[in-house]
Amino acid sequence: MATKVATSTMIGPESWRNSTLKGIKLSQNIVQKSDKSCDIGRAFDPLPHLRDTVAQLSNEEIRRYTRDVRAVVAKLRESLLETNEEIKSLTRGKESLEKALEHTRKDLKLNKDSNDVRMSRPPREKGHDGADDLLNGERAHLLNNKKTLEAQLKSVQEQLQTLDKARKHLFATLQERSRVLDLLCHALSFNNANSNQDSRTKSSTEGRLSRLDITRLGASQADPIGPYTPDADIALADAMEARCRSGYLRQELRDTIDRAERLQKAAHKSVNDGLTQKVAETVTLKHHLGVGLGENRHAIHRAQRWYDSTEKARGNSLGPVMSADLTTRERLDRPLVRVFQRHPGTQLPEAQQIIRGGEGLLQSLTATSRNIGLLRLSHLKLRDDIRSKSAAADIDSSIMRMRRRRGDHRWTLGSAF
Known part of the structure; x- marks a missing residue:
């Protein structure tokens, strides 16, 4: 844009002309720099809707985090429900065990009463017999059953305390994780190995799935500042271990109760049969x-x-009695x-x-x-x-x-x- 003026026709001084040309060149450089800065601004400067965009990104991050937390809360709630059911089942087993223990104590009292009643027999019948041996054997079996059931009851009570502790830990973790779910619907829909959804429902939910794999929770996914914290992992692991131990204990409890009942019935039947035989023998001897x-x-x-x-x-x-009554x-x-004794040697x-x-x-x-x-x-x-x-x-x-x-x-x- 600079205008070239013939030097032959220029009347003004050269310094004056150079000063003007220098200003024009400086202006051109500034224009180029300004255009370049505008291009850089268009490429890197935030858009006018930055606040809305940042707010939208933050909201997406919050929704992702809350969805992950909701999945963890669902897992914790599921574990809590399973722990509650296990406590109910173990409590029913404990009641059955207490009932079996009460029956054993009653059988011991019945055995003692039987011995006390037998002590009232006549002295002739107080000798030690087979019925006494059967009663003593029954008492020994009942005492062993009583010790076994009491030890089993102690184990069940300790396991119930362990389950209750795990439940409290789960509940506390669940409450802590649920603090960020006030603005989120608690209805949870995600695909797992047991879900059978049609293709339309699956395609509509794939975009909303969380990055957290709920079916593979473990210590490897625990993050102190993430949705799945180490405390939640410990609570789930402790509850799972307590439930597994409770399941084995319930099976062992059922076997113990069945075995104790069989022994009680066998001992009771043997004593009754022995007493019946003793009564039959006594009645037979009585007839003889x-x-x-x-x-x-x-x-x-x-x-x-x-x-x-x-x-x-x-x-x-x-x-x-009197000689006067003798006949001749x-x-x-x-x-x-x-007359016969008139001769000698004729003694009769x-x-x-x-x-x-x-x-x-x-x-x-x-x-x-x-x-x-x-x-x-x-x-x-x-x-x-x-x-x-x-x-x-x-x-x-x-x-x-x-x-x-x-x-x-x-x-x-x-x-x-």
Whole structure:
């Protein structure tokens, strides 16, 4: 744009002309620099809607973070619900265990009552027998079951405390993570291995999916300043471990209860069968004692009749009490004997034989009387034995009835039977 003026026609001084040309050149440089700066500004300067753009980007970042936090909260809430269900299941198992332990204590009380009732048997029947061995064996089994169930109950209580601690930790973490979800809908839709969505729904949600993979949460994705914090990872891991341990414990608890119930029923049945057999044996012996008692009574009657006959025969052999009552033919000095004894050496053994006969009859009476006394003593013993057997059978039968009546455990400890 500079205008060239012929030097031949220039009238002004050269300095004046050079000063003007220098100003024009400087202006041209400034124009070029200004255009270049405008081009750079157009390329790098923020647009006029910078505030809106920055606000939109911030909102997108907030929405992404809150969506990730919502996914973590959903995982925490799911773990919390599973932990609550596990606590409910373990609590039901604990109640079943306490019920089995109560039944064991009732069986121990029933065993003690059975032993106490058996102590009231007559002295003749207090000897140690097989029923006592069965009762002692039942008590040993019940004591072992009681110790096992108490140890299992202690483990269950400790596990419930562990689950409760994990639940509190989950709840505290859930509350802390939920603090940024006040402005976000809590409805969560994301694709996982179990979801079956159609292509239209899938295409519409792919653009809104979070960068956080909810199905692969772990320590590798934990970030102290991210949506999935190490504290959330620890809470989820502790809850998962507590639930796994609780599942194994519930299975072990069911096996322990089933085993204890089988042992209790087997021991209870063996004791009842033993008592039934003992009652049957006692009743059988009682019947034999009754037969023996009848034979003893018949023997007493026969011996008594023989004693009466022998006593009558001895009285006949002794003769009348007064000598005046003797007839002539009964006298030792009757006329026939006096005539016979006129010759020497004609002594008759009649008197000695009468004496010996009387002594023999007396000995027979003594022996018969002794036998009668022994028979009566045996009769008394048999009657006492029958009464003892009856009392023992009644006591054992009452124990059996008590055990059958209280076998369903529908009674309280300390109640009267």
